[in-house]
Each structure stands twice: as structure tokens, then as C-alpha cells.
Amino acid sequence: MSAKSWAIDIDRDDITQAELVAEAGTPLAPGQIRVHIDCYAMTANNITYAVFGKPSGLFGNDQGYWDFFAERGEPGRLPVWGFATVTESAAEGIAAGDRFYGYYPMASDAVLTVGKAGPGGFTDVTPRRTTLPPIYNNYQRIEALEGYRAADHDYWPVFRPLFLTGWLIADQFEDEGDYGVQQILIASASSKTAIGLGFALGQRTDRPETIGLTSAANVDALAAQGIYDRVVSYDQIMTLNAAAPAALVDMAGNGAVTRSVHSHFGSQLQASIVVGKSHWDAQADVEGLPGPDRQGFFAPGRSQKRIADWGGAAFGQKIAEAWLAFMDVAPRLASIDKRSGGEAALAAYKEMLSGMADPKTGIVVIP
Secondary structure, eight states: OOOSSSEEESSSTTOOOEHHHHHEOOOOOTTTTEEEEEEEEEEEEEEEHHTSSSOTTTTTTOOOGGGGTSSSTTOOOOOOEEEEEEEEEEETTOOOOOEEEEEEEEEEEEEEEEEEEETTTTEEEOOGGTTTTTHHEEEEEEEGGGTGGGGGGTTHHHHHHHHHHOOOOOHHHHHHHHOOOEEEEESTTTHHHHHHHHHHHHHHHSSOEEEEEEEEGGGGHHTTTSSSEEEEEEGGGSSSSSTTTTTEEESSHHHHHHHHHHHHHHGEEEEEEEEOOOSSSSSSOOOOOOSEEEOOOHHHHHHHHHHHHHOOHHHHEEEEHHHHHTTTHHHHEEEEEEEEEEHHHHHHHHHHHHHOTTTEEEEEEOO
16 A cells, blocks of 8 residues: 555454555644654554453443544554654644654554643543553653663563563562462463563562463473573473462463363462453353452553552652663564564554464564
8 A cells, every 4th residue: 555644444343354544634633743653563462452452341441442543433443552753743842753652553643632741741631542541641752761772662662561561460479479379370471471571570589480381382492581480381281280389370361271270270279360362262261260260460550559559750760670671681582573564564463463473573563
């Protein structure tokens, strides 16, 4: 497609149906800005956004991820994390050329409504977004990003939101006394969120053993990264010590793996935490599971709790310190795979949806 501006529309009821569409620019209303998206990441986390795109009570109301960038009744626009440059501004405090990190639609350009503009950034106050978690509506100036280094630029959209989620899960484990377990099983262990969790847990000196669960083909390569104490294939779950109290963190939403862990550990499974659903087309199969009820993990909620506990500045400083430590090892964990243009963006989405994307690469789309 040769259109200057493009977007990818996704069927809200069937996420396999996606098409590249031309976008006509509309005049800005007072308080709005137009941005060109410089780059964004396409990860399994975005597939989770698509799976939970429809209203599901995820935010404590009736909104889902499709409501960030599309009105009800319109095709869904998938949210992605990335960097953008302001190309036109009708908002006080924001000028053309300003650059921001944040949440954007899978598109070449976007219109945002500015509120609370300041030296650090602004909040999008588009009416349909005002009841959504603040972490999704905040846009940060590059100059104000704690822990930002130009050398890490491409890794920010790929790893930053996923690392933050992993770090917050690790924080919850520590806060809960590790649920009294001796081993933490992390399913879909090659995913970037799982790697963030494994890294964050590994920074502690007194902690349970971390066991990455992955497909047999990934075991050797994942073990070589040194993120987990052990890496075990899904078909070897039954070899784990069922007498030692354990917790499961499920990044994939694969019912067969969940059932295998719950059945093997039974009452010794102290916690079963669901984070994402990258295996979006796998049968859930969660009825009548032995062991604990599964509990969802919602990173924005955990972030808001810790900001309330520690204050925003301290929370930001803790994240920045952990992030910089992770950035020292990230380049050996994943290489950056850059794709350019709308057709490549659509292909990257379909590749990730198919489950065929290489977990050892980070896909960065340059619109």
C-alpha cells in the first residue's frame, strides 16, 4: 500500500482477520496533537491485548483494549508500545518535534488529546480513555525517561513494558513471602515477560528455585541464557519434585500445561498466577483443577499499589535501577529485528499471532 498514513484494522470477534487501511488526516481539535509513530514493538504481549480486546471487566468497568484507539462498533486498533514524534500540535505545552514514549495504535500516525502537559510529558484525556489505568494513558518525554540511554533505544518498546510486568510479579512474590514455596515454575519461559520475571527473581539472594517451563526444542538455548536455575520441557513436568511446595506463573494461558502442573503438585501448589494468553488458541481446560484457584495478575494495578506504597519518585527510581541492570544483559538475550512499512507491520502481526515468531528476536516496526 502506498498511502502516506496507514493503520491496521482487526476484527474484534476474530483476531485472525486484519487488514491494512489508508488513513485520511482530519483537522485537529483544540487540545489535540498528531504524532508520527517512529517505532513500536510487536510481541506476544500484543496478542494478549487482542485476546482481551473485548470488554471483560479487566479494568474494573466494561472496557477492553480495543477501546483505547477505536470507538465501539469500529474495527479494533491494537495497542502497541513505542516512540513517536509530534508532527502537528493544537495543544498548549506540546510542540512539533517533541518526542514521547508510550502507548500507540498499530498505525503510522495517531491523534491524541493532551491533558496535564508538563516537562515530563502528558496524559491522554480522550473521553473513552479517561477511566482506564493511568499507566496506559501517560506519555513520557524521552528526555524525562528514567533509566533511558540512547544505546538502549530499540530495546525500550521490546522489553520495557514486559520487563516492568515481570519485575512487578517478582515484587509481589517477595511481598507475599513467596507464598511459602520452594520452587517457582514459569510457563512460556522464553517469553520476554517471563525472562523479566526470571531476571528480577535472580537478583535476590534468598529466594525459591526458579524453573523455566518451555517446549523441548527451546530447552538448551534457554538454559544457556542463565536466567533460570533450571529449564524443563513441558513433557518433563512430571519429573519435578511434587513434595516441594510450588507456585506456577502462567504466561501462556495453555490449558494443557496448567492442568499438568496442577495435577502433578495438587495441594502442594500454593499459588497459580495467570499473566497472559499468548497461546490464544489453546483450549483453556481449567474446570475441576486440583490445587489453588487461579488468580489473575494485572500489572497496572500492582503499579498503582506500589506508587501508593512508595511514592511515584521512589517507584520510578526502583524501576530505573532494575531496568539498567537488565539492559546490561538484554543484548545477549534477544537481537533486534527491524521491519519497515505497513505491509511489514501486518506481516509481523500475523507472524506473532501464528506463534512462529522467534523468541530470541525483538521485532521493531518502523512505520
